[in-house]
Amino acid sequence: MFNEKIKTEFPTPTHFFECAIKNSKLAHAYMLEGNDLFAQYYFTLQVAKVLNCQNNEFNENCTCTNCSWINQNKHPEVITISPIDYKQGDTASVINIAQARKLKEDLSTSSRYYRVIIFTDAVEGKEHAAKFEEQISEYKNLISMPNDEENDRIWLPKPLNAKVFRPDSANTLLKIIEEPHNRILFFFLTSNRHDMLDTIVSRCQIIPVISKKIIRAKYDMLEEITKNFPFENIENAMFYSEKFVELTKNHDFMPEDLLASLQEYINQLLQTNIDNKFNSYKLIEFLKEIEKTAQALKFNVNFQSAIENLFTKSLCVFK
Ligand SMILES: [Zn+2]
Known part of the structure; x- marks a missing residue:
C-alpha cells in the first residue's frame, strides 16, 4: 500500500492506515500532525488511491484510471483545498468562503468515487522551492502537487493554522464535516493541533506523521x-x-x-x-x-x- 522507504521512515501512520483500510475502520476526518508536510500529503493521496483503485489492489504502482489520475493530481473527487487554488484562479492567504461553498455544493451531489478532501496551507514560488529542494526531489516520483500547467508555478504544502480559515468559511466547513457522510474522507495537514481551531480538532482523529530524518x-x-x-x-x-x-x-x-x-x-x-x-x-x-x-x-x-x-x-x- 505504501512505498517501502516511507514505511521505514513513518511506521506509525503506515501501520495505522493499513489497518484502518483493511478492516474498513476509517474515521471520516483525520488531522495529520508533524514536521513533514510532503509525507502528510503523500499519505492522503495514497489513501485516496487505495480507496478508489479499480483493481482493488494495494499495489502502489497500479495504473488503473483512478490511480493514474491521482498520480497526476487530476482526480475530480480527490480535492486539495488550500489558499493557493489554481482551479479558482486565486492565490491568497486564506481559504475563502467561495471555496467552502463550492465544496458544500460539490459534496451535496452523489458520486461513484470515494471522495477525499485535503485541507492544507500552501506556498508557491521559487524561493520556497529552493528551501525544500531535498524533499521535492525525494517525493518527485511519489506524488504530484496541484499544478497550474499554463503558468508553470510550483505549489508546496505548508501546515495549516487557525488564521488560514476566515470565520465564515470555517463555519461552512464545520457544518460540512459535521454532517454524516458516506464515502467522504477529510484530511487536515498540520504541524501541531494547537495551531488549529478547536472546533475542527475536536471532530478529527489525530495521526502523528513525524520524520526522524x-x-x-x-x-x-x-x-x-x-x-x-x-x-x-x-x-x-x-x-x-x-x-x-x-x-x-x-x-x-x-x-x-x-x-x-x-x-x-x-x-x-x-x-x-x-x-x-x-x-x-x-x-x-x-x-x-x-x-x-x-x-x-x-x-x-x-x-x-x-x-x-x-x-x-x-x-x-x-x-
Ligand atoms: Zn488502481
Whole structure:
C-alpha cells in the first residue's frame, strides 16, 4: 500500500492506515500532525488511491484510471483545498468562503468515487522551492502537487493554522464535516493541533506523521550550540539561547522539532558520554526541563523566552 522507504521512515501512520483500510475502520476526518508536510500529503493521496483503485489492489504502482489520475493530481473527487487554488484562479492567504461553498455544493451531489478532501496551507514560488529542494526531489516520483500547467508555478504544502480559515468559511466547513457522510474522507495537514481551531480538532482523529530524518538534520545544526554545553555563565546561556532561536528563523525550523533534536542530543549523552561535567542525574533533570518547555510551547508561550528560561535553568542543573 505504501512505498517501502516511507514505511521505514513513518511506521506509525503506515501501520495505522493499513489497518484502518483493511478492516474498513476509517474515521471520516483525520488531522495529520508533524514536521513533514510532503509525507502528510503523500499519505492522503495514497489513501485516496487505495480507496478508489479499480483493481482493488494495494499495489502502489497500479495504473488503473483512478490511480493514474491521482498520480497526476487530476482526480475530480480527490480535492486539495488550500489558499493557493489554481482551479479558482486565486492565490491568497486564506481559504475563502467561495471555496467552502463550492465544496458544500460539490459534496451535496452523489458520486461513484470515494471522495477525499485535503485541507492544507500552501506556498508557491521559487524561493520556497529552493528551501525544500531535498524533499521535492525525494517525493518527485511519489506524488504530484496541484499544478497550474499554463503558468508553470510550483505549489508546496505548508501546515495549516487557525488564521488560514476566515470565520465564515470555517463555519461552512464545520457544518460540512459535521454532517454524516458516506464515502467522504477529510484530511487536515498540520504541524501541531494547537495551531488549529478547536472546533475542527475536536471532530478529527489525530495521526502523528513525524520524520526522524528532519529531527536528525536539525540535530546536526545544533552542533554549534551543543559543543559549548553546559554553558559556563549567564551571558553564555543567553548568547546560545539567541542562536537557538535564530535557527528556527533562518532555516524555517519548527520550534518543537528543534527542541526534540536537543532532547535527542541529551539522550545520546545519557547513553554514551557520561563524564565529569555530565552525570546521568543532571542529564535526566535537564531532560525534564526540556519536556516542560515543550509542554509550555503548546500553550503559546513565547519561544524566545521559553528557551532563555530553559538555558538559564541549565546553569543550575549542571552547576
Ligand atoms: Zn488502481
